Amino acid sequence: MFYGISLTAILVALWLTLSGPFTLSGDYPIVMGLGVISIIATVYLTYRMRIVDRETVPVAPAVPLFAYWGWLGGEIVKANLAVLRLVMKPEIEVEPRLIRVPSDQRSELGRCVFANSITLTPGTVTVDVEDDGFLVHALDNSFTDPAGFAEMGARSDTASDGRKKRTD
Secondary structure (H helix, E strand, O other), rough: OOOHHHHHHHHHHHHHHOOOOOOOOOOOOHHHHHHHHHHHHHHHHHHHOOOOOOOOOOOOOOOHEEEHHHHHHHHHHHHHHHHHHOOOOOOOOOOOOOEEEEOOOOOHHHHHHHHHHHHOOOOOOEEOOOOEEEEEEOOHHHHHHHHHHHHHHHHHHHHHHOOOOOOH
């Protein structure tokens, strides 16, 4: 029942965010009615398919995911500034590298979030996904700090399922 209510609340919030105006004047009652019908139909079909569970409605990682997005935004800004400093020098002195970054996420979603986060960060691109990690191209040797990748990996793992990894 919790996941059904959560799914409905998420769909209502998403629909209201994407639909624009919230007035009931003019043609908007039709739009509002169609929105309500589509949300009811979606919730009904997910119940009928018996897929309303923790995986389909991932409510638990919502807060850690938003926190991760904020942290990642800060990292993207810092990386943009670092790349800008590199390329604005009169003599470009970049040392591109291919490195292997270990990945020990608990889920495939965590691995996907980690790989995409690396690619979103300017100066690094995930080139290949392997069983135990990723092959990453870095624009410069200064972007290959293992501690930075380890922190991003741990944060992406927490953000993907809402639970911190046990360290024992």
